[in-house]
Amino acid sequence: MARKKSSNDIRGGQAEAGSTRRAPMREFSRSLPMSLLRAREAVMRQFRPSLRNHGLTEQQWRILRALTSVDEIEVTELAHLAFLLGPSLSRILRDLEARQLIERKTAATDLRRAVVSISAKGLKLIEAVAPTSEAIYAAITKRYGARRLAELQEMLGALEMSLSGMVHDDAGIEADE
Amino acid sequence: MARKKSSNDIRGGQAEAGSTRRAPMREFSRSLPMSLLRAREAVMRQFRPSLRNHGLTEQQWRILRALTSVDEIEVTELAHLAFLLGPSLSRILRDLEARQLIERKTAATDLRRAVVSISAKGLKLIEAVAPTSEAIYAAITKRYGARRLAELQEMLGALEMSLSGMVHDDAGIEADE
DNA sequence: GGGATATTATTAACATGTTAAGTGAATTCC
DNA sequence: GGAATTCACTTAACATGTTAATAATATCCC
16 A cells, blocks of 8 residues: 555655645755756666676766876866865775776976876776766667757756856855954 | 777777877766766855855755655655655754754654654744745846756756666676675 | 965865665565 | 565665865965
8 A cells, every 4th residue: 555665766756745735935856956966866877887896986987087088187187077076086096096096196396286197907997897888878868869968968068157157145154254 | 980989989999008198988078977967066056055054964955845845754755855865864864853953753553664844943944044045046047047947957857757767787787696 | 585375185074875784563475 | 373575764884075174385475
């Protein structure tokens, strides 16, 4: 009775609540952040198992992937490229270096900066994962439609641009101190 | 021809590490997961400071928001509604209960289930945050365009649907064990 | 030249994401 | 009606997100 059977998978269904109080501000589950979150989760759900089979997390994969597009790169630039915050990147680089998937050296001109590059071993791993990853991406593209997908990405980019310079009050102005 | 940006073309013939290695599979920074991630971050960047000023994280806010849309709700349903995994929800509910922002009781008919509802104090907090939150949402809508925003959300929903039943190999089939 | 300041990267501390395992309660099924 | 199974939730363990604080170097600027 009620409840179908949702294995251990919390995400991926609708929840029709009981007495239904009145709708608040917005239907909430239809808010923009939620829409983006769910869409991304739907996409990543496709990739995660494959990555996991190769011992990689999503972020580790992002970093290695980013490193294949350059010869070498400074940490801060890599953070931008892989869209990770510094602290996360620091931790992951430490692990990837320990696994010898990347190499790190100090910049000659500026001892503060570290320069990172992917190792042969890392490259090999990427090459092992890439085919599956590409196949999944192709399947997604086929399902959703290449044209529609391109349009979606364009709109997402436009959204980013729209918000890039946006500021507002209540954003942390706490008197002084 | 051999150079067209085809599938597993990670290494250009060999891993000859010359200067400026060339672009791999996809421009990477333009992959769908990255696009979604950046778009969502651009949006959340607007909300986080305000939430923070009220002592709430994004997820705590999601939960309280979800709770305002129902009279009371079971934990599993709430997980679906707020799109959180069980373990995350468990932790957050523990904290929110300690802060007396929510109330929890055990279902009478099924001792396994817990029923959660927002408290008066929680409702008050929501009401304090909502105006700013609404203002930010309105600003985003104005900047991006209401029509365009609706279209984007439709496309995101469609993407979710497209991928909902998608399966593929390499997804964790490790013999048996 | 040298103190004040800025920059780069890391560490710290806490909250969440993610998967697996555990606990207690309900259901199934013989 | 009781063992086996399933279910709802929680804990555990590890990785990352997020903000603040540090440490080490570079740069400014008088």
